Amino acid sequence: xxxxxxVGLTSYGRHEGASSLxxxxxxxxxxxxxxxLARGDIDGILCGYSTVSPHxxxxxxxxxxxGIRPAYAHAVQVGGATGLAMTMLAHQLVDAGVxxxxxxxxxxxxxxxxxxxxxxQALAQVGHPTYEVPLGPTIPAYYGLVAxxxxxxxxxxxxxxxxxxxxxxxxxxxxxGAQFRDPITVADVMASKPVALPLKLLDCCPVSDGGAAxxxxxxxxxxxxxxxxxxxxxxxxxxxxxxxxxxxxxxEIAIARAKAASGLGISDVRYAAVYDSFTITLAMxxxxxxxxxxxxxxxxxxxxxxxxxxxxxxxxxxxxxSYGHCGVGGAMAHLVETHLQMRGxxxxxxxxxxxxxxxHGDGGVLSSHVSLFLERxx
Amino acid sequence: xxxxxxWTGGTEAILYQACESCxxxxxxxRAFCASCGASDVxxxxxxxxxxxxxxSLVCRAATEETRAHVPYNIVLVDAAEGFRMMAHGENDLAIxxxxxxxxxxxxxxxxxxxxxxx
Numbered sequence: 001x002x003x004x005x006x007v008g009l010t011s012y013g014r015h016e017g018a019s020s021l022x023x024x025x026x027x028x029x030x031x032x033x034x035x036x037l038a039r040g041d042i043d044g045i046l047c048g049y050s051t052v053s054p055h056x057x058x059x060x061x062x063x064x065x066x067g068i069r070p071a072y073a074h075a076v077q078v079g080g081a082t083g084l085a086m087t088m089l090a091h092q093l094v095d096a097g098v099x100x101x102x103x104x105x106x107x108x109x110x111x112x113x114x115x116x117x118x119x120x121q122a123l124a125q126v127g128h129p130t131y132e133v134p135l136g137p138t139i140p141a142y143y144g145l146v147a148x149x150x151x152x153x154x155x156x157x158x159x160x161x162x163x164x165x166x167x168x169x170x171x172x173x174x175x176x177g178a179q180f181r182d183p184i185t186v187a188d189v190m191a192s193k194p195v196a197l198p199l200k201l202l203d204c205c206p207v208s209d210g211g212a213a214x215x216x217x218x219x220x221x222x223x224x225x226x227x228x229x230x231x232x233x234x235x236x237x238x239x240x241x242x243x244x245x246x247x248x249x250x251x252e253i254a255i256a257r258a259k260a261a262s263g264l265g266i267s268d269v270r271y272a273a274v275y276d277s278f279t280i281t282l283a284m285x286x287x288x289x290x291x292x293x294x295x296x297x298x299x300x301x302x303x304x305x306x307x308x309x310x311x312x313x314x315x316x317x318x319x320x321x322s323y324g325h326c327g328v329g330g331a332m333a334h335l336v337e338t339h340l341q342m343r344g345x346x347x348x349x350x351x352x353x354x355x356x357x358x359x360h361g362d363g364g365v366l367s368s369h370v371s372l373f374l375e376r377x378x
Numbered sequence: 379x380x381x382x383x384x385w386t387g388g389t390e391a392i393l394y395q396a397c398e399s400c401x402x403x404x405x406x407x408r409a410f411c412a413s414c415g416a417s418d419v420x421x422x423x424x425x426x427x428x429x430x431x432x433x434s435l436v437c438r439a440a441t442e443e444t445r446a447h448v449p450y451n452i453v454l455v456d457a458a459e460g461f462r463m464m465a466h467g468e469n470d471l472a473i474x475x476x477x478x479x480x481x482x483x484x485x486x487x488x489x490x491x492x493x494x495x496x
Contacts, residue, residue: 117440117441120440121440121441124440128406128464130386130406130407131386131405131406131463131464132464134386134484134485134487134489135452135464135465135466135484135489136436136439136441136444136447136450136452136484136485137434137436137452137464138436138438138439138440140434140436140438141434141436141452142434144434144435144436144452145432145433145434145452145453145454146432147434148432148433148434148473149431149432149454149473152432152473152474193437193438194435194437194438194449195437195438196434196435196436196437196438196452197434197435197437198434199434239406240454240464241405241406241454241462241463241464242406242462
């Protein structure tokens with residue numbers, strides 16, 4: 001058994017002058033305070049990666065910087081799925097008794113630490129170095145390819161995808177830490193600059209600075225108890241050229257395994273936190289996970305199903321699309337927000353019932369998937 | 379493995395590998411079949427004919443060299459020989475179009491470029 005005992009999150013956007021280590025430290029400090037733990041209580045560290053400051057031993061670099069001498073430490077790299085993959089690993093190491101209090105941390109000055117071109121180019125390297133990268137694709141192009149096929153097979157329109165950007169922005173309006181807090185409409189998304197059609201600027205998450213952290217413990221450290229109920233992964237390919245058919249993607253495999261591991265079904269879920277690097281990512285994942293029927297996710301957005309006061313509140317902090325995306329920390333913000341909701345601490349964003357939450361992360365081009373169920377014990 | 383005699387090495391050709399053991403076709407070159415693990419894969423030259431599987435028109439590029447080409451259409455094509463590949467194509471290609479490959483210069487290199495079959 002393992003519990004998420006504390007969470008920490010910086011605002012996302014511009015943090016002029018802050019390094020990746022600074023942002024990691026800020027988030028870790030917040031998470032420790034939230035868990036009512038001291039540095040010396042932490043005996044394990046898992047961290048993500050920084051494209052701005054790559055290092056072959058980032059976890060020990062951070063441990064030294066932060067002033068911790070853990071019994072267990074290393075970095076994890078699964079692209080956008082890293083945050084939840086670390087959570088799964090932390091859960092298993094804690095459950096096995098290897099670690100008592102695992103600090104899971106990531107942060108990156110991706111916006112101010114390098115040019116936007118450098119960011120886009122660094123990320124495009126997830127493509128095949130010989131058969132894809134020489135063609136000049138970008139991450140939006142990889143997802144644009146998937147979007148074109150998904151729209152073709154399931155009759156989804158660009159206006160449908162735009163609904164997800166509008167929803168995430170509406171949610172971000174209520175979070176003071178969100179990078180984007182100006183309301184937008186479907187028409188605004190449709191009129192935004194083309195990036196990699198069918199994806200336009202407002203279909204794409206931004207590049208951000210920020211940090212996120214949480215602590216996974218073997219026993220609760222305070223009255224609020226949120227435990228990891230079950231989790232699973234699936235990895236079907238790396239490159240979009242080698243991706244399986246749309247109905248054979250990893251999200252469906254990972255959620256089936258996570259359901260089996262947790263004994264829970266979609267009907268038990270009260271709050272959803274789903275990776276949203278692009279509007280198409282969110283639309284597809286919601287449908288792959290069974291949170292909407294095929295081609296029906298946008299209609300559910302329109303009907304308010306995924307709104308704060310809807311039946312299945314989704315990414316109430318604004319997601320990657322509007323809270324921001326600083327790399328590994330991006331999707332970790334989804335877990336931080338979920339934790340706040342589960343403990344009734346989300347303020348004006350608070351939903352009625354977040355007793356059981358489903359989180360899902362995706363890395364690469366729908367390559368790596370992690371599904372995770374959290375449960376409030378009391 | 380040696381430098382490939384296809385577009386990735388500057389030759390006007392699309393090559394793929396066929397497995398003598400299980401019959402699978404694969405596009406990314408390696409010393410074995412990724413489907414069955416057998417090492418008797420044979421390199422073959424593709425006809426260049428295929429069907430468009432997906433498209434994305436890139437309007438914002440990330441490097442100085444590629445920016446000179448925008449907009450350019452990135453396509454996934456299902457080749458007649460049973461493998462899928464990424465390439466460039468005419469800007470108005472649609473999913474399901476029957477296409478044939480030519481070659482074009484892009485950012486200082488040669489890349490496959492698909493056109494509608496007439």
